[in-house]
Amino acid sequence: MGKTLFFDSTLRDGSHAIGHQLTTDQITVYCSQAEGAGLHTIIVGHGNGLGASSLQVGLSKTTDLEMLTAARRQLQQTRLGTFMIPGFGTIKENLAPALAAGVDLVCIGTHCTEADVTRQHIEFVREQGKEAYGVLMMYHMATPPKLLEEALKMQSYGALGVILMDSAGASLPEMVTTTVQTLVAGLQIPVGFHAHNNLSLAVANSYTAIKAGATIIDGTLRGLGAGAGNCQLEVLAGLLVKEQIETGLNLYQLMDVSEQVVTALMQKPQEITTISLISGMAGVFSAFAPHVKKAAERFGVDARDIFVELGRRKIIGGQEDFIVEVAMELAERKKDDNISYQLEALS
Amino acid sequence: MDKVKVGIIGTGNIGTDLLFKVLRSEILECGMFAGRNPDSEGIKRAQSMGVPTSCESIKAIEDNPNCCEIVFDATSAKVHQTNAPILAKLNKFAIDLTPSQIGKMCVPVLNGDECLSEKNINLITCGGQGSIPIAYAYMKVHPEIEYIEIVASIASKSAGPGTRANIDEFTQTTRDAIVAFTGVPRAKAIIILNPAEPPVIMRNTVYAQIPQPKIDLLKVEIAAIVKSVQQYVPGYKVTVEPVFENGRVTTTVEVVGLGDFLPKYSGNLDIITCGAVSIAEKYARYKILA
Structure with missing residues (x-):
């Protein structure tokens, strides 16, 4: 088994958990404390990546460049990473300035069937002499052969690895095994896994991914992340210690950062709420939760019904504008009859 | 009635959809359907319909300038x-459906008449055609708006390799056009490709932060401009009327395609071809036949 690389997305996916209100002070403290703990990369920025600060998914308190600059000052051994979804950010306006600010590594993400939109961006990052990884988001919506086909495209553009993102936390362990094995067998580059905890499987699925051959794990300290949160990195690290798998991580240091730094920036405990559970069952993007909650209150409907309907319509990440439409339709329907969604709709 | 001849360069999906629309027009006829590949489905189809075709692309028009007065370019930006x-030298009215950004940006409902005195007009992007009329209505009611954001979602099947390879240009061009047409100081465009089956219908959501929005007035202005757009894009309709929620005003429009050659879910392509044909008809009526 190859050595696992740990990508820390606490300051990226964690941004969703705190309404994109990260400050440069918080980033500075986090990066200075986590530096030297053996993490391969600390990924910093808006939850949906560069250029995503928007009314659609949430406005950032701090600009991308301010965040990256603050992190850059603290990181020496650990790479500074960032994330971008083409369609939100562009090379000219977001990616080039981020690289100029000192980013070492970029994860370029897209919905799992749309890899060809990442070509320009992966190629650009590699031409600039930086590391580029491809990210297939909402991977539960495509079959393993289809995912391999898309991952191969990213490999051909020059990606140094492909990370499967279980954006809805909808994966079961068997699915993780089959998909990771398919990619590992078909690719020449490392395969990674980014979990969400909607079904309380984030650590287990990440562990399963490693067993199936994944060599990149993307997670967060304390599990801080969208919806039910992510794979709690210090827990996975502890589990790997018990398994006597060498990680290169300083477990105590990560525990301290989790305990002292991450808890200080959390606005609420990172737990699996019922709407995160429904979101995982419905296979809807984890970061929809706060928007769904607001729409449910505004239009007087059950947040769970909104999630079920979004799942039925196969809404993907970035389509937050459907939430309002669905909530309004449900409110309209509610006037006629008071049926609630049946859970069979989720299977 | 006399008909005005048009040329279509580019025999792919867009070119073929244009051809179907031109053949139905009361005022336009197709004098040249030109591409580069003699084996293309588009060329074969056009031949079988009795339309003059050529594999010489633009050269077909250079060699025979009288074959058309208006030229649709459905090739690529490059x-x-x-x-x-070449078209300028031949003194043809060029309607560019590529994202080249060479000609004057045209949203028929807003500056269609102005565009008739140009020689080269550009249809921007589908997201631009779909969202700019709504953004314009927002600014008309609330000129104080400082930021407008649009989200265009398109069925994956309906986004060709050109759009995919140039997704950055799509977002930037759309954003620039929103600023140019509405005067809003800042704008942002987001594009999402959704692979769901059956394919999703093209939709555009327009957001603005307006602390105390005049929703009733917004509804009136939006209904009026949507009605005007429907004159040339019949499938353009509001699915979420302006609503104030979460500190922002949200409006969503959907575009169901006419289903001429492209499927109905390809409203993103239909809104461009419909706009192009409407401008060509106007030009024919007022600049050539008048």
Whole structure:
């Protein structure tokens, strides 16, 4: 088994958990404390990546460049990473300035069937002499052969690895095994896994991914992340210690950062709420939760019904504008009859 | 009635959909349908319909300038860079459906008449055609708006390799056009490709932060401009009327395609071809036949 690389997305996916209100002070403290703990990369920025600060998914308190600059000052051994979804950010306006600010590594993400939109961006990052990884988001919506086909495209553009993102936390362990094995067998580059905890499987699925051959794990300290949160990195690290798998991580240091730094920036405990559970069952993007909650209150409907309907319509990440439409339709329907969604709709 | 001849360069999906629309027009007829590949489905189809065709692309029009007075360019931004000066020299009215950004940006409902005195007009992007009329209505009611954001979602099947390879240009061009047409100081465009089956219908959501929105007035202005757009894009309709929620005003429009050649879910392509044909008809009526 190859050595696992740990990508820390606490300051990226964690941004969703705190309404994109990260400050440069918080980033500075986090990066200075986590530096030297053996993490391969600390990924910093808006939850949906560069250029995503928007009314659609949430406005950032701090600009991308301010965040990256603050992190850059603290990181020496650990790479500074960032994330971008083409369609939100562009090379000219977001990616080039981020690289100029000192980013070492970029994860370029897209919905799992749309890899060809990442070509320009992966190629650009590699031409600039930086590391580029491809990210297939909402991977539960495509079959393993289809995912391999898309991952191969990213490999051909020059990606140094492909990370499967279980954006809805909808994966079961068997699915993780089959998909990771398919990619590992078909690719020449490392395969990674980014979990969400909607079904309380984030650590287990990440562990399963490693067993199936994944060599990149993307997670967060304390599990801080969208919806039910992510794979709690210090827990996975502890589990790997018990398994006597060498990680290169300083477990105590990560525990301290989790305990002292991450808890200080959390606005609420990172737990699996019922709407995160429904979101995982419905296979809807984890970061929809706060928007769904607001729409449910505004239009007087059950947040769970909104999630079920979004799942039925196969809404993907970035389509937050459907939430309002669905909530309004449900409110309209509610006037006629008071049926609630049946859970069979989720299977 | 006399008909005005048009040329179509580019025999792919867009070119073929244009051809179907031109053949139905009371005022336009197709004098040349030109591409580069003699084996293309588009060329074969056009031949079988009795339309003059050529595999010489722009050269077909250079060699026979009388074959048309108006030229639709449905090739690519790069090819249009070559075609634009040739068409200018031939004194043809060029309607560019590529994202080349060479000609004057045109949203028919807003500046269609102005565009008739140009020689090269550009249809921006589908997201631009779909969202700019709504953004314009927002600014008309609330000129104080400082930021407008649009989200265009398109069925994956309906986004061709050109759009995919140039997704950055799509977002930037759309954003620039929103600023240019509405005067809003800042704007942002987001594009999402959704692979769901059956394919999703093209939709555009327009957001603005307006602390105390005049929702009733917004509804009136939006209904009026949507009605005007429907004159040339019948499938353009509001699915979420302006609503104030979460500190922002949200409006969503959907575009169901006419289903001429492209499927109905390809409203993103239909809104461009419909706009192009409407401008060509106007030009024919007022600049040539008048």
